[in-house]
Amino acid sequence: MNPLWALFQVLVFPGFGFTFAFAMVFAWIDRKVTARVQWRVGPPFLQPLYDFIKLLGKEVIVPAGGARFLFLLAPLFGLAAVTLASALVWQANIWPTSGFVGDLIVVIYLLTIPSLSVILGGFASNNRVASLGASREMKMILSYELPLILALIVPIINAGGSIRLGEMLQGQSAVSHVSGILAFIVAIICMQAKLGLVPFDAAEAETEVMSGPFVEYSGAPLAVLKLMRSMMLFVMPVFLVTVFWGGITAGEGILGVILGCLKIVLLLVIVIVMRNTNPRVRIDQAVGFFWGPWVTGVAALAVALALLRNVIWV
Amino acid sequence: MGLKLKALCKSPWLFHINTGACNNCDIELVDALTPRFDVERLGVLLVGTIRHADALVVTGGVTQQAAPRLRRLYEQTPKPRLVIACGSCACTKGIFHDGYHMVGPVDEIVPVDIYIPGCPPKPEAIIDALAKLLKKVAKIHHEG
Numbered sequence: 378m379n380p381l382w383a384l385f386q387v388l389v390f391p392g393f394g395f396t397f398a399f400a401m402v403f404a405w406i407d408r409k410v411t412a413r414v415q416w417r418v419g420p421p422f423l424q425p426l427y428d429f430i431k432l433l434g435k436e437v438i439v440p441a442g443g444a445r446f447l448f449l450l451a452p453l454f455g456l457a458a459v460t461l462a463s464a465l466v467w468q469a470n471i472w473p474t475s476g477f478v479g480d481l482i483v484v485i486y487l488l489t490i491p492s493l494s495v496i497l498g499g500f501a502s503n504n505r506v507a508s509l510g511a512s513r514e515m516k517m518i519l520s521y522e523l524p525l526i527l528a529l530i531v532p533i534i535n536a537g538g539s540i541r542l543g544e545m546l547q548g549q550s551a552v553s554h555v556s557g558i559l560a561f562i563v564a565i566i567c568m569q570a571k572l573g574l575v576p577f578d579a580a581e582a583e584t585e586v587m588s589g590p591f592v593e594y595s596g597a598p599l600a601v602l603k604l605m606r607s608m609m610l611f612v613m614p615v616f617l618v619t620v621f622w623g624g625i626t627a628g629e630g631i632l633g634v635i636l637g638c639l640k641i642v643l644l645l646v647i648v649i650v651m652r653n654t655n656p657r658v659r660i661d662q663a664v665g666f667f668w669g670p671w672v673t674g675v676a677a678l679a680v681a682l683a684l685l686r687n688v689i690w691v
Numbered sequence: 692m693g694l695k696l697k698a699l700c701k702s703p704w705l706f707h708i709n710t711g712a713c714n715n716c717d718i719e720l721v722d723a724l725t726p727r728f729d730v731e732r733l734g735v736l737l738v739g740t741i742r743h744a745d746a747l748v749v750t751g752g753v754t755q756q757a758a759p760r761l762r763r764l765y766e767q768t769p770k771p772r773l774v775i776a777c778g779s780c781a782c783t784k785g786i787f788h789d790g791y792h793m794v795g796p797v798d799e800i801v802p803v804d805i806y807i808p809g810c811p812p813k814p815e816a817i818i819d820a821l822a823k824l825l826k827k828v829a830k831i832h833h834e835g
Contacts, residue, residue: 408731417729424734427701431745434695436769438742587739595742595769 391467393460400607401425406642407610407649414653425607432600440503440593447501452594452601455494459608462487466616469542470625470637476543484542484616485529488571491605492518495573495580498602499590510589513660514580517570520667521577525567527676531560532620534683546624556682561621563676565644568613569651570663573606576655577663614644699745699771700825702734706744706768710761710797711787712751715811716778720748723814730818733825746773746824749797752784758794765801773824776803777817779810786810 386392404425412419439445462484469476492514499511535557536545570577581589591602618624618640625637658666666672705724709717724730724737738744741764753761765774776797779785784796797803805824809816 412726412729412731415726417726418732419729420731420734424702427698427734430694431698431702434698435745435771438767438769583739588743591743592740593742599743 386468387461387464391471392464395467396460396463396608396611397604400604400611401429403611403645404607406645407652410646410649411653414650429600429604432603433597435596435599437596437598438593443503443593444501447497448593449598451494451498451501452598452605454497455491455605456601456608458487458490458494459605459612462616463608463612466542466612466619469546470615470619473543473546473624476541479540480542481529481533481540481545481620485526488609488612488616489518489522491609492571492573494605495590495602498594498598502590502593504593506586507590507592510580510586510592513586514573514590516660516664517573517577517580520664521567521570524563524667524672524676525571527673527680528560528563528567529620531556531676531679531683534680534687537687542619545620554683554686556679556686557621559675559679559682561617563672563679564617564621565647566672567667568617568644569648570667572609572613572648574648574652576651576658578657579660579663582657610645610648614641614648617644696771696828696831700829702736703745703773703821703825704736704738704743705746705748706738706741706764708747708749708761708764710749710751710757710781711754711793712778712780716750716781719811719814720750720777720817723817728814728818730821733818733821735821741767742769744768744772746775746821747801748775748777749781749801749803750777752780752787752790752796753794753800754792755794756792758800761797761800773804773828774801775805775807775820775824777807777820778812779808782806782808 388394405420405422408424409419437449439448465476465480465484465487469480496511496514496518499507499514532545533540535554539545573580579585581591586592591599594602615625618637622640625634625641707717707720722728724735741747745768747765747768749761751757765772774797776782780787781797784790784793787793794800805820805827807816807820812820
């Protein structure tokens with residue numbers, strides 16, 4: 378591949394520029410729908426952009442005794458990872474024959490890095506509340522990664538053992554089978570936890586630990602962290618649609634694209650409705666929920682069903 | 692600098708400090724942030740930590756206990772920052788004027804950008820003051 382073309386893909390389309398624009402739109406949809414649920418008008422369309430520019434212009438304070446280098450670098454790690462994940466997922470959707478064997482696994486790893494960067498930043502800020510939030514975030518990762526990986530195994534089995542996103546898109550029928558549907562539901566619940574939204578936002582609970590790992594962040598690093606979170610809100614639904622639901626361009630021509638966009642918006646609305654209709658669970662309740670029969674159990678059942686269908690019957 | 696101030700006017704995040712108020716102004720401030728008034732239309736959010744804040748809303752005349760803490764909170768706020776003195780006590784010490792434990796109104800401890808009189812001020816008055824303050828900042832931005 379031409380290196381300039383690869384650079385363009387990472388920086389402009391479908392990488393940083395594209396993801397940035399849609400992250401702002403998705404953050405606005407999130408706030409606007411939340412406002413409508415609470416029976417109010419809500420912020421203007423450009424509000425997330427105003428917040429971002431304002432935070433870029435604010436003073437950056439590094440807390441005394443904090444690990445300065447790590448504190449400032451952690452948000453950038455997360456942002457780079459989520460940008461790259463977005464580029465890979467969209468590349469698989471637009472040019473299904475490009476990509477490499479195992480890019481699904483790379484994307485899974487890349488989507489874990491934002492949470493890790495939040496943990497690193499929290500611990501680097503030398504603040505008790507931030508450390509508490511970071512340790513909660515760590516427990517959150519331990520709890521949701523197991524069912525998420527189990528759920529992601531199901532479409533791999535249904536696609537005939539392929540771990541290339543492009544091949545999974547072409548040869549899969551994940552939600553056409555009961556195992557795929559079960560795995561998809563589990564993955565949606567895990568997505569909620571991965572995005573750090575209510576009911577699984579114990580790590581940054583505003584009323585308990587004052588935004589947790591973000592408590593010492595100000596100015597540009599905070600802007601990057603907020604942008605990273607908004608980008609995750611955009612990338613996670615796209616990733617799930619790609620893996621479980623036939624991707625963006627599954628249909629033919631323009632109709633397929635519209636259908637794909639509707640799928641993503643549907644997932645976003647599910648996330649927002651879940652966030653607005655649930656109370657926050659404690660961290661021990663969250664771990665118990667994810668490791669219990671209703672999430673990990675269902676995911677294991679989905680894996681068993683997929684194996685039955687694809688390996689034993691054939 | 693211009694874009695920075697413009698964006699600040701579009702999304703002022705508030706941090707609420709009680710420096711010895713009787714809790715009445717606090718209730719009215721929280722009332723102003725409810726869905727009925729919906730200040731998120733102006734981009735206003737209430738934040739939980741001083742590092743995210745743009746505007747400090749100070750309620751209450753400042754007591755001896757609160758004065759050094761108010762000073763420290765002000766210094767911890769990232770620049771550019773605004774201070775709003777909310778209520779009669781914050782503006783003038785109010786009915787606690789001759790109290791033995793009062794250090795002074797807020798503007799003797801930290802510079803204040805706008806005063807909201809009233810005991811307590813109505814939510815409408817708080818939102819009006821906020822809008823006026825943002826207009827003032829925008830005017831500074833126009834004059835350079």
